[in-house]
Structures are given as C-alpha cells and as structure tokens.
Amino acid sequence: MDQVNGWRFWIDRGGTFTDVVARAPDGRLTTRKLLSVNPEQYADAAVEGVRRVLDAGPGPLPSGLVEAVRMGTTVATNALLERKGEPTVLAITRGFGDALRIGWQSRPELFVRHIRLNDQLYEHVVEIDERVRADGAVDRPVDIEGTRRGLKSARDAGFRSVAIALVHGWRFTDHERQVAGIARELGFEQISVSHEVGALIKLIGRGDTTVADAYLSPILRAYVDKVGGELGDATPLLFMQSNGGLTAAxxxxxxxxxxxxxxxxxxxxxxxxxxxGFDRVIGFDMGGTSTDVSHFAGEYERTSDAVVAGVRLRAPMLSIHTVAAGGGSICRFDGARLRVGPESAGAVPGPRAYRRGGPLTVTDCNVLLGKLKPEFFP
Known part of the structure; x- marks a missing residue:
C-alpha cells in the first residue's frame, strides 16, 4: 500500500453502532466497532474509536498524528425518522401559513377517501406581513414591528430555531434578509433562510427544505461541534453529504x-x-434504526427532489429509499394491532436482549425465533 503521512480514519456513526476503519502511515488497516452511545464508557463513540486505535488518552490529539477523519452519520436521518429534531418556527408570507401543510395536494393512494397528511416539522407559524411580486416589485414592505412581535412571542415561548421562507424570496432576497436580521436580534440560535438553504423557484419545496434544515441543523451542529472539540482543531474533519460528496465540518x-x-x-x-467485477448491484443496508435500499447500475443515481420519512426535500442527494425499520425498532401493541417503529431503542438501553432493561425490538424477535444466537452476544 502507498505510504501516507499520518493516520486516516473512515467512520460510520449509526444510531446503534459506530464502525471505524483506520489506515496507519505504513498502510496497515485496522477496525473497531462500538456502541454509538455508552455513557458509562465514553462521551462519543467516533472519538473513542479513534483513541482506541491510536492508544491515545483524553484531550485533543497531537498535531500531525491524524491526516484526516472522514465520517458519515445518521444523526440527522434518525432525528428525522423519529421526529426528534429542534422545535421550529416557520416564518412565511401572510396568507401562506398553511401552504406547506396543503403542499401539492397530491394523492399518494388514489382511491383512499380519508387522506392523512404527514405531520409538519414546524410547530408554530408566524405570518410575515410583506409581499414581493414575481417581477421583484414590492407590493408591501416588511412590517418590521409586526414581525418583531410575532417572532418575539415565539422566542418567549421557548423556540430557538426559525425557518424563513417568503414568496419569491429565492430570487428577491431583501425581505428574507430583514426577517433574518430581526430573528438574530431576538436571539434565535438557528436561522435557516430559504434563499441560503436552496435558492430554487417554487415555495413548497423551498419551504419544506428550509424547515428541515432548521429542524435538523441544531442537532447536527451539536454533534459536529462535540466531535470536532474532542479531536482538536489540528485534526481535519470531513463529513459525508447526502449527495455522496464530502464537506468540511x-x-x-x-x-x-x-x-x-x-x-x-x-x-x-x-x-x-x-x-x-460487478457493475449492477442492489444495496440493502439495515441498521439499528433505519433500513436503506439503493440501486447501482454503473453510475450513481442522484435526485434533487425526494421524500424522506414523509418530508419533501429539494436538495441534491443520492437516490436512496429509507424506512424507519431496523434491528432496534420498538415492537408494541397499540390496542388494535402490533406496530413496529419508528421509535428505536438505540444503543442505550438497546434491545431487551442487551440485558439493559430495553423494550421489545426486532432484534429480540429474531432471538426468540432462533435467528440470532445469544451465545454470540458480548
């Protein structure tokens, strides 16, 4: 193998397990597998995996020891599937407060008479008294005081994240910038603005994507900052994006x-x-919380419009179908029928078979059926 200057790490941080592959400067490969959450043993599984490979103690890693850390994580995926993101406020042009809920009025099942709309990620709506026409002409300037009152009320109610999506804001950005400035003054910690998140025409897709960004970014940022702080500034840290490319933390x-x-x-x-030697393959990736199915026929299949866990998104991503079903998915009886997921037992307490007082899960069902052998459990 080629000689490299320092250690390289590739990490897959899932909801239940974290897998670490490391390459030493002399080309040797080594691996580690840890529970993603194990508070009695370590603060973060990815960082702990790096430390175990390097036999390093606590504190930032020495400069030059690690050449790169590249990580993929399901932190955002699982937060979306289990609806455990940051409570979010939607700020949208007056009169369009229910536009994202109405959506495109599509009927996924044509002959079903009772249409069940997906729950929205935002919990509160602030309608902004403003309007810009499609040609950029301003019908109504932003009502500064009204906007301030609406956002302050939301902030006082405990909301820390706001998604701002105004009609035609993707092209004419001044009004969105004004609203974002007010939100910043009021102390909102996460401010997702549609023309920054995805400057694309069509309010529904742009609005949904902005809400998803506001809903997930605080959870993601907390995790990224935690990992970056543990590794130290001298360690280059890159994350895998939905489109299959890498980006800086x-x-x-x-x-x-x-x-x-x-x-x-x-x-x-x-x-x-x-x-x-294969150029056509179907992928089935089942983890603790979700299962991902993909298709490869010689080139990566990408899409810019997708529905993930019932949420419409307009962002470049690989074509992957994700469902909230994994080894840790909780099995329960709701009074009428047996249900599986979307909640997961995670790494702590984990499935009942982990002997940590966890709930009944898919893993436990496989133990009872004899498909998993308890004698091989650690």
Missing part, C-alpha cells in the same frame, strides 16, 4: 445530512462491487 448543515450515513453505504457498495 463547519459547512455541514441539516438539509445536506439527511442521507449522510446511507450515502456512504451506497459509495462503499458501488466500489466494493466494482472491485469484485
């Missing part, structure tokens, strides 16, 4: 992270298949 945001972990799986699947 500081530029990693919610709307690009939804398929971060699954995208890494697709790239790995494709390269492994190529090395084995």
């Amino acid at each position: 500081g530029a990693f945001r919610g709307k690009d992270a939804i398929l971060s972990g699954p995208a890494g799986g697709v790239v790995g699947m494709a390269e492994t298949a190529r090395a084995a």
Whole structure:
C-alpha cells in the first residue's frame, strides 16, 4: 500500500453502532466497532474509536498524528425518522401559513377517501406581513414591528430555531434578509433562510427544505461541534453529504445530512462491487434504526427532489429509499394491532436482549425465533 503521512480514519456513526476503519502511515488497516452511545464508557463513540486505535488518552490529539477523519452519520436521518429534531418556527408570507401543510395536494393512494397528511416539522407559524411580486416589485414592505412581535412571542415561548421562507424570496432576497436580521436580534440560535438553504423557484419545496434544515441543523451542529472539540482543531474533519460528496465540518448543515450515513453505504457498495467485477448491484443496508435500499447500475443515481420519512426535500442527494425499520425498532401493541417503529431503542438501553432493561425490538424477535444466537452476544 502507498505510504501516507499520518493516520486516516473512515467512520460510520449509526444510531446503534459506530464502525471505524483506520489506515496507519505504513498502510496497515485496522477496525473497531462500538456502541454509538455508552455513557458509562465514553462521551462519543467516533472519538473513542479513534483513541482506541491510536492508544491515545483524553484531550485533543497531537498535531500531525491524524491526516484526516472522514465520517458519515445518521444523526440527522434518525432525528428525522423519529421526529426528534429542534422545535421550529416557520416564518412565511401572510396568507401562506398553511401552504406547506396543503403542499401539492397530491394523492399518494388514489382511491383512499380519508387522506392523512404527514405531520409538519414546524410547530408554530408566524405570518410575515410583506409581499414581493414575481417581477421583484414590492407590493408591501416588511412590517418590521409586526414581525418583531410575532417572532418575539415565539422566542418567549421557548423556540430557538426559525425557518424563513417568503414568496419569491429565492430570487428577491431583501425581505428574507430583514426577517433574518430581526430573528438574530431576538436571539434565535438557528436561522435557516430559504434563499441560503436552496435558492430554487417554487415555495413548497423551498419551504419544506428550509424547515428541515432548521429542524435538523441544531442537532447536527451539536454533534459536529462535540466531535470536532474532542479531536482538536489540528485534526481535519470531513463529513459525508447526502449527495455522496464530502464537506468540511463547519459547512455541514441539516438539509445536506439527511442521507449522510446511507450515502456512504451506497459509495462503499458501488466500489466494493466494482472491485469484485460487478457493475449492477442492489444495496440493502439495515441498521439499528433505519433500513436503506439503493440501486447501482454503473453510475450513481442522484435526485434533487425526494421524500424522506414523509418530508419533501429539494436538495441534491443520492437516490436512496429509507424506512424507519431496523434491528432496534420498538415492537408494541397499540390496542388494535402490533406496530413496529419508528421509535428505536438505540444503543442505550438497546434491545431487551442487551440485558439493559430495553423494550421489545426486532432484534429480540429474531432471538426468540432462533435467528440470532445469544451465545454470540458480548
């Protein structure tokens, strides 16, 4: 193998397990597998995996020891599937407060008379009294005081994240900038503005993507900052995006992270298949919280419009179908029928079979059926 200057790490941080592959300066490969959450043993599984490989103690890693850390994570994916993101406010042009809920009025099942709309990621709406025409002419300037009152009320109610999506704001950005400035003055910690998140025509897709970014970015940022702080500034840290490319930790945001972990799986699947002489392959990636299915026929399949966990998104990503079903998906009886997921037992407490007081999960069902052998459990 080629000689490299320092250690290189490739990490897949899932909801239940974290897998670490490391390459030493002399080309040797080594691996580690850890529970993603194990508070009695370590603060973060990815960082702990790096430390175990390097036999390093606590504190930032020495400069020059690690050449690169590249990571894919399902932190955003699982937060979306389990609806555990940051409570979010939607700021939208007056009269369009229910536009995202109405959506495109599509009927996924044509002959179903009772239409069930997906729950929205935002919990509160602030309608902004403003209007810009399609040609940029201003019908109504932003009502500064009214906007301030509406956003302050939301901030006082405890909301820290706001998604701003105004009609024609993708092209004529001045009004969105004004609203963002007010939100910043009021102390909102996450401000996602549609023309920055995705400057694309069509309010519904742009608005949904902006809401998803506001909903997921705080969760993602907390994790990225935690990992970056543990590794130290001297360690280059890159994250896999939904489109299959890498980005610096500081530029990693919610709307690009939804398929971060699954995208890494697709790239790995494709390269492994190529090395084995196959150019057509179907991927089935089942983890603890979700299952991802993908298709590769010689080139990566990408899309810019997708529905993930019932959420419409307009962002470049690999074509992956994700469902909230994994080994840790919780099995329960709701009074009428047996249900599986979308909630997951995660790494802590984990499935009942982990002997940590967890709930009944898909893993436990496989133990009872004899498909998993308890004698092989650690």
